[in-house]
Amino acid sequence: xxxxxxxxxxxxxxxxxxxxxxxxxxxxxxxxxxxxxxxxxxxxxxxxxxxxxxxxxxxxxxxxxxxxxxxxxxxxxxxxxxxxxxxxxxxxxxxxxxxxxxxxxxxxxxxxxxxxxxxxxxxxxxxxxxxxxxxxxxxxxxxxxxxxxxxxxxxxxxxxxxxxxxxxxxxxxxxxxxxxxxxxxxxxxxxxxxxxxxxxxxxxxxxxxxxxxxxxxxxxxxxxxxxxxxxxxxxxxxxxxxxxxxxxxxxxxxxxxxxxxxxxxxxxxxxxxxxxxxxxxxxxxxxxxxxxxxxxxxxxxxxxxxxxxxxxxxxxxxxxxxxxxxxxxxxxxxxxxxxxxxxxxxxxxxxxxxxxxxxxxxxxxxxxxxxxxxxxxxxxxxxxxxxxxxxxxxxxxxxxxxxxxxxxxxxxxxxxxxxxxxxxxxxxxxxxxxxxx
Amino acid sequence: xxxxxxxxxxxxxxxxxxxxxxxxxxxxxxxxxxxxxxxxxxxxxxxxxxxxxxxxxxxxxxxxxxxxxxxxxxxxxxxxxxxxxxxxxxxxxxxxxxxxxxxxxxxxxxxxxxxxxxxxxxxxxxxxxxxxxxxxxxxxxxxxxxxxxxxxxxxxxxxxxxxxxxxxxxxxxxxxxxxxxxxxxxxxxxxxxxxxxxxxxxxxxxxxxxxxxxxxxxxxxxxxxxxxxxxxxxxxxxxxxxxxxxxxxxxxxxxxxxxxxxxxxxxxxxxxxxxxxxxxxxxxxxxxxxxxxxxxxxxxxxxxxxxxxxxxxxxxxxxxxxxxxxxxxxxxxxxxxxxxxxxxxxxxxxxxxxxxxxxxxxxxxxxxxxxxxxxxxxxxxxxxxxxxxxxxxxxxxxxxxxxxxxxxxxxxxxxxxxxxxxxxxxxxx
Numbered sequence: 001x002x003x004x005x006x007x008x009x010x011x012x013x014x015x016x017x018x019x020x021x022x023x024x025x026x027x028x029x030x031x032x033x034x035x036x037x038x039x040x041x042x043x044x045x046x047x048x049x050x051x052x053x054x055x056x057x058x059x060x061x062x063x064x065x066x067x068x069x070x071x072x073x074x075x076x077x078x079x080x081x082x083x084x085x086x087x088x089x090x091x092x093x094x095x096x097x098x099x100x101x102x103x104x105x106x107x108x109x110x111x112x113x114x115x116x117x118x119x120x121x122x123x124x125x126x127x128x129x130x131x132x133x134x135x136x137x138x139x140x141x142x143x144x145x146x147x148x149x150x151x152x153x154x155x156x157x158x159x160x161x162x163x164x165x166x167x168x169x170x171x172x173x174x175x176x177x178x179x180x181x182x183x184x185x186x187x188x189x190x191x192x193x194x195x196x197x198x199x200x201x202x203x204x205x206x207x208x209x210x211x212x213x214x215x216x217x218x219x220x221x222x223x224x225x226x227x228x229x230x231x232x233x234x235x236x237x238x239x240x241x242x243x244x245x246x247x248x249x250x251x252x253x254x255x256x257x258x259x260x261x262x263x264x265x266x267x268x269x270x271x272x273x274x275x276x277x278x279x280x281x282x283x284x285x286x287x288x289x290x291x292x293x294x295x296x297x298x299x300x301x302x303x304x305x306x307x308x309x310x311x312x313x314x315x316x317x318x319x320x321x322x323x324x325x326x327x328x329x330x331x332x333x334x335x336x337x338x339x340x341x342x343x344x345x346x347x348x349x350x351x352x353x354x355x356x357x358x359x360x361x362x363x364x365x366x367x368x369x370x371x372x373x374x375x376x377x378x379x380x381x382x383x384x385x386x387x388x389x390x391x392x393x394x395x396x397x398x399x400x401x402x403x404x405x406x407x408x409x410x411x412x413x414x415x416x417x418x419x420x421x422x423x424x425x426x427x428x429x430x431x432x433x434x435x436x437x
Numbered sequence: 438x439x440x441x442x443x444x445x446x447x448x449x450x451x452x453x454x455x456x457x458x459x460x461x462x463x464x465x466x467x468x469x470x471x472x473x474x475x476x477x478x479x480x481x482x483x484x485x486x487x488x489x490x491x492x493x494x495x496x497x498x499x500x501x502x503x504x505x506x507x508x509x510x511x512x513x514x515x516x517x518x519x520x521x522x523x524x525x526x527x528x529x530x531x532x533x534x535x536x537x538x539x540x541x542x543x544x545x546x547x548x549x550x551x552x553x554x555x556x557x558x559x560x561x562x563x564x565x566x567x568x569x570x571x572x573x574x575x576x577x578x579x580x581x582x583x584x585x586x587x588x589x590x591x592x593x594x595x596x597x598x599x600x601x602x603x604x605x606x607x608x609x610x611x612x613x614x615x616x617x618x619x620x621x622x623x624x625x626x627x628x629x630x631x632x633x634x635x636x637x638x639x640x641x642x643x644x645x646x647x648x649x650x651x652x653x654x655x656x657x658x659x660x661x662x663x664x665x666x667x668x669x670x671x672x673x674x675x676x677x678x679x680x681x682x683x684x685x686x687x688x689x690x691x692x693x694x695x696x697x698x699x700x701x702x703x704x705x706x707x708x709x710x711x712x713x714x715x716x717x718x719x720x721x722x723x724x725x726x727x728x729x730x731x732x733x734x735x736x737x738x739x740x741x742x743x744x745x746x747x748x749x750x751x752x753x754x755x756x757x758x759x760x761x762x763x764x765x766x767x768x769x770x771x772x773x774x775x776x777x778x779x780x781x782x783x784x785x786x787x788x789x790x791x792x793x794x795x796x797x798x799x800x801x802x803x804x805x806x807x808x809x810x811x812x813x814x815x816x817x818x819x820x821x822x823x824x825x826x827x828x829x830x831x832x833x834x835x836x837x838x839x840x841x842x843x844x845x846x847x848x849x850x851x852x853x854x855x856x857x858x859x860x861x862x863x864x865x866x
Binding site: 229406 | 640644645646647649650651653654655656657658660661662664665666668669670673786789790792793796797830832833835836838839840842843846847848850852853
């Protein structure tokens with residue numbers, strides 16, 4: 001390796017192992033050697049970290065424009081910008097600033113509460129509540145997002161996370177209230193039931209695709225509605241409905257079926273988040289190291305090569321959808337057993353669809369999905385705080401989420417806007433493939 | 438329904454299952470019809486008292502009045518069963534696959550007639566209203582799936598139909614309300630859809646972003662934005678910004694007098710007529726014109742198309758914007774075509790159903806129309822059965838359209854083949 005060689009980016013392409021200096025050998029990306037000026041170069045380069053950071057900044061700017069353009073008070077002040085320019089800009093700035101401050105304090109930490117806790121030594125629960133809430137809402141997103149990502153990585157479009165999530169929650173609910181066991185046995189059974197319920201819901205489209213060729217996009221979309229209606233039916237009939245209720249509300253699961261709190265009863269963060277983290281690590285290992293994961297990846301990148309190599313595409317398709325469904329089912333279980341303890345109609349909100357966005361934001365990689373879900377969850381919980389504090393609708397947070405993904409998905413656009421240098425590593429590659437298969 | 442692709446072996450060795458309709462599947466369809474016929478006789482014929490009658494109302498205002506049809510449930514069941522079984526036997530004994538769908542469709546219709554007669558026993562079923570309800574649910578799906586076809590035939594996946602629907606519905610309602618001119622509303626809806634079509638093209642074609650990601654995010658963006666604007670802008674100024682008129686039906690003289698089908702087909706609002714015109718014109722344009730040949734070649738093999746002098750990028754750009762425009766008009770039909778106001782997430786996932794209809798209809802306008810009609814009919818059947826009180830809990834009835842679609846897709850349609858370059862970015866060599 002010659003030190004004068006061209007630097008392709010933040011790293012040198014070097015052969016693995018000492019002495020292996022053949023240029024045609026396998027090349028791996030190694031950290032750049034410390035050299036004057038090169039250490040900070042990555043900041044002006046279009047790498048993943050910089051692009052994501054700029055995407056977040058840009059989305060906040062656009063979100064601010066949206067707030068300004070739709071707030072009556074700001075528009076009123078702006079109408080007199082000729083006579084009172086300072087006041088107009090001040091109103092615009094403070095409206096946007098208050099909104100974003102509310103998002104931050106609602107999602108991560110409130111500086112005033114933190115200062116109060118440090119000086120008095122009390123109120124730590126209040127300080128940790130925002131971050132705990134963010135972890136709580138990240139949990140189902142991580143799990144369902146992992147499921148969708150595993151599908152995408154194998155060339156399978158699972159649009160049915162929403163339905164699989166409901167199926168998992170229903171199965172977990174049933175085992176939760178119908179079985180009476182000590183927590184050490186009951187809770188694992190509930191978790192297992194959630195995964196199994198989701199797996200069955202994912203297996204159906206997988207089996208149909210393998211047996212009859214029915215396209216998984218159609219069947220998973222349709223099954224979303226099927227499970228939604230199944231939920232509505234079960235919530236109003238025995239044995240699922242809460243006795244004595246006429247509303248669509250299920251029985252409540254007992255404490256033996258609930259995921260324990262992680263940091264005491266004052267904070268809602270629970271074991272579900274740990275399960276999500278374990279699944280991230282498991283998925284990471286699975287896709288990179290295991291034989292089945294390898295088969296999945298081969299089918300994802302080149303089904304024909306996989307078929308030639310003797311991989312049973314049908315089996316893989318079925319298995320992927322079942323696994324993907326199991327993860328979505330765990331997501332449904334996590335909210336039921338972690339925070340809600342009962343089901344009502346509309347359970348799951350929009351998590352199944354957000355999971356698709358999170359999977360794509362995380363580039364189908366488990367750790368990426370994890371970080372993407374944390375970001376989405378932070379905007380979500382922070383957005384709720386913003387709505388309560390400033391009256392700006394929570395939907396602003398969803399708009400910001402979408403804009404972030406727009407930019408992350410289009411690194412070359414970000415590069416053009418901010419005039420970044422081209423990075424050596426390709427980060428704009430296509431992650432999903434067409435419908436065929 | 439197109440059958441031209443039937444019985445064409447793809448020539449891929451070791452992949453015989455890529456044939457779209459096999460004789461085995463045709464026999465299966467025939468056997469299924471025979472089973473349906475037996476079911477008809479047993480459930481609707483034998484198990485029903487001979488005195489049971491059902492009445493179908495067959496006339497609606499503009500049409501020439503037809504006397505209500507009163508039928509004996511048992512007689513109808515037996516006649517329909519014989520018909521269904523006959524058609525099933527025909528399918529089983531066939532040697533070619535061509536035209537099988539038509540025969541199968543007739544068989545299923547015959548079964549449905551018997552089923553409806555049984556469900557309406559001792560009751561009155563307004564058949565006219567049922568057809569009208571079918572059309573209402575079908576129309577937006579037709580726009581959505583045509584939008585998908587326009588994009589995907591040129592090789593770009595448009596998963597953003599739902600978002601374009603919402604944008605069109607929102608802006609259509611707002612402009613239609615502010616200006617008081619519904620046609621401006623349609624234009625605004627079309628422009629909103631086209632704008633998001635352009636965004637998809639801009640990010641996916643110019644900057645090479647993943648088409649699925651951009652599509653999914655457009656849906657998330659439009660959902661968030663329309664919700665935000667509804668709460669922030671529309672609700673406070675409901676009377677000025679969100680109270681448009683709606684298009685009233687226009688009767689086509691003479692033909693609207695045709696009994697039974699007249700009012701359903703020829704006394705509808707602009708959106709229905711436009712949808713019909715679009716289905717025919719997109720079909721003609723795609724399969725009978727030079728333009729269509731170029732579009733399809735870009736969708737199948739862009740490099741070959743470029744070689745013969747077609748500008749791949751501009752074909753794709755144009756088609757994606759056009760597709761967005763069509764979806765935007767479809768979106769406007771939700772507000773100024775029927776309800777008369779925008780409400781949050783009013784499209785309720787129908788954009789995704791339209792996507793399914795497009796795949797189900799094999800990327801062909803008439804196929805998609807058939808799929809949309811099937812879905813629309815299931816929706817209307819479901820709501821009528823709920824009224825007739827046949828003893829099935831309503832959530833299960835509400836599942837019916839989706840279950841029927843899954844059953845049809847896995848039983849009849851099977852493996853579908855998208856345009857070869859669908860979803861694949863194009864790079865000039």
